[in-house]
């Protein structure tokens with residue numbers, strides 16, 4: 001099997017080669033249930049999603065706004081565990097060996113599953129993004145031993161230049177630029193500030209920079225795709241998934257993703 | 267003995283515990299706070315203002331009071347009470363808020379936020395914000411808004427806005443989550459006054475330092491009143507700020523035994539409690555590594571305690587280090603024992619302790635027999651119990667309406 005760090009890199013390289021922007025889509029594993037999450041992951045890819053970010057539910061997700069918090073709570077009500085999420089990714093890989101999967105969550109659940117994390121690259125996971133670990137720490141620093149997965153770090157509007165340089169040094173995969181001061185799903189995008197900060201990041205790294213938190217409309221996505229290498233869509237999708245939790249008719253979501261995918265490559 | 271005094275280290279760790287585990291947006295604000303505190307804690311003007319506010323606004327020093335009838339009742343050691351319940355606003359929490367509001371002022375922050383469990387920290391924060399005319403928002407679990415309604419009204423009278431938090435377990439931990447989210451969103455103009463020795467570095471250090479006035483006074487008072495340091499100090503532990511404040515100045519006095527008392531809720535064996543140091547494992551919550559009540563998948567477990575101020579699944583990181591090093595010991599007493607102690611102290615001493623504080627009194631049943639009549643032990647009376655009369659009445663089956 002090819003080194004799996006390559007799957008993420010391959011995807012990013014091929015997007016760059018085609019001058020395309022990445023569409024990164026976030027959903028919470030286990031909301032409303034794991035088999036639906038699997039269906040949605042494939043549906044996302046068919047609708048133009050390039051990279052999947054799977055939210056790992058946690059009881060105390062301090063960086064999340066109300067929409068994603070509620071999704072974490074729902075996923076925990078059905079006892080979604082990190083181990084089940086590793087299984088889910090393995091299942092996803094049976095029909096998709098190309099789309100990178102990133103696990104996004106909070107350090108306490110990762111530390112409780114340290115041993116299992118050592119082999120998750122063999123089970124299809126490509127990267128982790130641990131929201132409450134400062135970007136200059138490596139996975140090794142926090143006691144997670146797996147050099148085959150990428151560690152994605154966040155940089156925010158309040159990160160100073162010194163920290164930007166440090167974080168760029170320890171990151172792999174891509175840099176996730178948090179587009180606002182706030183929790184996920186908020187709405188106060190300041191494009192000129194974003195542009196300036198992404199420029200600072202680019203002075204320190206050749207890694208691609210994805211922009212996320214607070215992107216809702218195709219117009220937002222279009223604007224951000226002009227300054228970043230890709231956009232991350234989260235709360236909007238999580239909300240739409242919840243609206244359909246009984247009907248499970250996801251056509252609207254797929255239409256929305258297709259629309260975003262079209263406008264970010266313009 | 268381990269070096270326990272020169273902590274935290276530069277990274278904010280007390281041994282294995284502590285640190286800064288927060289979303290990136292907060293890192294800048296934490297650094298700014300640390301820089302400000304490092305500068306001001308050696309600034310004579312700042313220290314003078316803090317001392318002035320403690321004496322003139324809070325009413326310090328608080329007395330070290332001899333509990334005559336309790337001592338006779340137990341017929342063991344001499345029992346002394348450090349009267350933090352006599353402070354302005356009725357608890358130790360004001361020591362910390364008086365200090366932190368000066369940091370907020372120095373940093374030019376115009377908007378103050380805080381979380382609160384029992385409401386004492388909410389009151390103490392709203393009080394110092396009112397004094398400086400600053401906008402103030404208090405986050406409080408919806409369950410606690412119910413059981414501490416008196417304090418909720420006090421906070422509102424002081425001009426602050428109370429936000430009832432419905433998410434999760436609707437108690438203190440969820441209030442903290444929500445306060446952190448507010449801070450991430452309003453980081454540029456907002457100062458977050460954390461109410462205990464919890465949270466990311468530098469908070470556990472700052473809150474400890476501001477509360478240490480209690481232990482410093484006790485050093486002088488004990489020598490004056492009984493010619494030596496006490497043989498033991500007993501304090502309740504929620505997040506651990508009243509305990510840390512009275513323990514810290516004695517950390518290097520090995521002859522002074524330190525006892526922290528956690529909330530055993532319905533009983534340690536039932537799992538329905540709030541005693542992470544007695545029955546938890548190290549984990550990371552609210553920015554710091556410390557003992558934590560969690561399941562095998564790292565999810566935080568629901569807690570239970572009769573007292574809102576102790577109803578928290580985590581504990582300040584310095585306590586975790588004191589536990590592992592053996593310097594302090596941590597016991598837990600349950601709701602029933604606490605309620606009994608509440609009534610006993612009220613009737614016997616004419617002092618109505620907060621339910622949090624009543625945990626420390628309840629531990630006397632276990633601890634007195636290990637001391638001689640010539641020994642002196644001190645209970646930190648962290649707060650007064652007026653706020654708890656609704657809860658006590660309900661527990662006793664009495665309707666106040």
Ligand SMILES: Cc1ncc(COP(=O)(O)O)c(C=O)c1O
Pocket residue numbers: 357358359383384385386387461462463502503504505506507508509574575576620622623648649650
């Ligand atoms: C009177 C009183 N004592 C103790 C506590 C527990 O906090 P800590 O452990 O930080 O002292 C509280 C918290 O609300 C309180 O109001």
